[in-house]
Amino acid sequence: LQGLFSNFFFDLGAVSAMQVPGWLRIVFLAVSLLCCALLLRTLSAGGGRKVDRLRAASAADFTPGENERLLSNLRAAVQIPTVSLARAQPDTAAMEAFRDYLPQAFPGVFSSDLVRHEIIANYSHLFTVRGSDPGLRPYILTAHLDVVPVAEEKWDFPPFSGEESDGYLYGRGTLDDKASAVGILQALEFLLNRGYVPRRAFYVAIGHDEEVGGDNGARNIAATLESRGVKLSFLLDEGSVILDHIIPGLKKPVAVIAVTEKGQALFSLKVNTQTGHSSMPMRESSIGILASAVSRLEKKPMPRMFGLGPELAMFEQLGPEMSFPLNIIMANLWLFAPIISRTLEKNPSMNALVRTTTAVTEFHAGIKPNVLPPTANATLNFRIHPAHSVQGLIEEMRYTIDDDRVKIDLLYGFDPLPTSPHDELAFGYQIIRTTVENVFPEVFVIPGLSVANTDTRHYQHLTEGLYRFVPLWITQEDTGRIHGPNERISVKNYEEIVRFYFHLIQNSDLNLRLNVHSSGHEL
Secondary structure: OHHHHHHHHHHHHHHHHHOOOOOHHHHHHHHHHHHHHOOOOHHHHOOOOOOOOOOOOOOOOOHHHHHHHHHHHHHHHHHHOOOOOOOOOOOHHHHHHHHHHHHHHHHHHHHOOOEEEEEEEEEEHHHHEEOOOEEEOEEEEEOOOOOOOOOHHHHHOOOOOOEEEEEEEOOOOOOOOHHHHHHHHHHHHHHOOOOOOOOEEEEEEEEHHHHHHHHHHHHHHHHHHHHHHOOOEEEEOOOOEEEEEOOOEEEEEEEEEEEOOOEEEEEEEEEEEOEEOOOOOOOOOHHHHHHHOOOHHOOOOOOOOOOOHHHHHHHHHHHHHEOOOOOOHHHHHHHHHHHHHHHHOOOHHHHHHHOEEEEEEEEOOOOOOOOOOOEEEEEEEEEOOOOOOOHHHHHHHHHHOOOOOOOOEEEEEEOOOOOOOOOOHHHHHHHHHHHHHHHHHEEEEEEEEOOOOOOOHHOOOOOOOEEEEOOEEOOHHHHOOOOOOOOEEHHHHHHHHHHHHHHHHHHOOOOOOOOOOOOOOOO
16 A cells, blocks of 8 residues: 555656646546545455354264255155145145145154244244243244246156256255255254254244245244244345356355345236227227337336445445456445446346336237227236335336326235344344355355345344345356246255254354344343
């Protein structure tokens, strides 16, 4: 830095001595000061007070028999087709089969005096694990057992076979979300078998209808806990992963702990017109009017909001790990944010970080080839940026469509959740972060945004520490497997997931020196 400043002031002196116009001197000085500021911010990025880290928990050295058992238990879970099709119509046979599977797969959990198991809303599961220190505020690990439907003809292996090939286990739910649901219980089973007694009580909640909103499963689990006066130190759910060479210019894999998630809104757009014979058409049909409205919404996306949510901290913390010149750009988002925003929006997965996204998911019109359509309907799904709202979205839609003939009806919607604390004093965030570092020392950890929705929002009255992360290694190719064909998980990665929860439960019992207290109770 001394050399940098010396050269800087030498250049200033040289410019002053030159016979150049005054305006050119001002420009040179301004550019020099800007470059100096950029370099200083880049060199200082990633600094600040370091948090005292937890010592590593007991090593998760699983025996060959345990590794075989954990894979067998996941395979058995995948083979149960717990598909969610509609909110009020669960596959009761599959849900009951999963209920019967659990005590067979995890006999130690179900026989332990430390664990209480309850069935909630007929098919969801709540496990209460007693801790030895009642003064410590409990936490909760959540997941879901239901999966989305499949198009079997697009799969290389039957989607509910649990087929193993080339080190991967194939099947619907391997990524979303049975690896988490089964992995949590598997880790607890192994700990109990080793005689581990938790200091801090915790809950394991497994919902049965997350893929259709969680209004029966997670909502009722949360209501049950709330009725008992439970307050949680933090929650960990699905919703984010380890990104493996997805972000260009990044030197290492990155684990994104999502500290909030987007809101969601489902709208119906409807146009009514006169009907009649197709030989005497009106100037505009209901289909044409509606198609024009939909086209305007697609051609004019919602405003860019990059930097107004947790994605700003995400990219700032990524800066020191990126190669030149991206490290300079990321360290100076106060200047380069508009450029980054425009670049990100060119990629659909990155565009989701920048704004509220618009997706036309259904279009219905017409009754007969020679009859003018009396009505046309479209369904649009919006994922709402943390700086946006449902009401703001409605106003933007009306302004963009600008046609009173198009009726806009909100079918379903909720605003984004508040951003959970993720600084050095955030107990839950630091526990999760430390556990990632224990199990994956090669991975860089940052806060971020979940662009999908989870069951997490149903628990927001129980804690402000809502976090979303499962240590799934996801490459660019894998993004199409989530809710898509050939969903799979590597055998090695599933073992790592069980090891992650094995460490997390123990880390939550150790002292993290954050000096955080709330309402007289130690977090």
